[in-house]
Amino acid sequence: MRSCTHPQNGGTITDLPAGIMEIGMGQHGEGGGGQKPLVSADDTAAEMVDLLCQQLQPKAGDKMMLIINGVGATTHMELNIIFRKAYKELEARGLQVVVSRIQEILTVQEQAGFQMIMAILDEDHIDYLKNKRADAPYWTTIGK
Numbered sequence: 001m002r003s004c005t006h007p008q009n010g011g012t013i014t015d016l017p018a019g020i021m022e023i024g025m026g027q028h029g030e031g032g033g034g035q036k037p038l039v040s041a042d043d044t045a046a047e048m049v050d051l052l053c054q055q056l057q058p059k060a061g062d063k064m065m066l067i068i069n070g071v072g073a074t075t076h077m078e079l080n081i082i083f084r085k086a087y088k089e090l091e092a093r094g095l096q097v098v099v100s101r102i103q104e105i106l107t108v109q110e111q112a113g114f115q116m117i118m119a120i121l122d123e124d125h126i127d128y129l130k131n132k133r134a135d136a137p138y139w140t141t142i143g144k
Helices: 041-056 076-092 123-131
Strands: 020-022 035-037 063-070 096-103 114-121 134-136 139-141
Touching: 041 076, 041 114, 063 076, 063 123, 076 096, 076 114, 096 123, 114 123, 123 139
Parallel strands: 063 096
Antiparallel strands: 020 035, 063 114, 134 139
């Protein structure tokens, strides 16, 4: 896992030993859920979906938003692998992903890793996210 450097002084912001990962780490390396041995992308995605579902408490049939945000050094292929597994995990729980994105919205320069963002959506939010025009950096929707 590769860390990021501070833009002012070039110093390392945070560092993980080789073969170690952390779920729940903050955007700038703040401690999260504890360090653990590195596991596969599929296992990581499944664990993160489980942790987020424990917090959100979705029910079968709920409509979901799923965003995978690359934080800098993770390739789009790797982000798609994470998304694929997260999508399948949600589907297996009877949840429907109706709004999704896979991109770099908020990065920390050369940091490796990703963020998984999930929300339960009602019809108003689905309509808004899919059909209302948005023209902000990294969030563009053409709308109807």
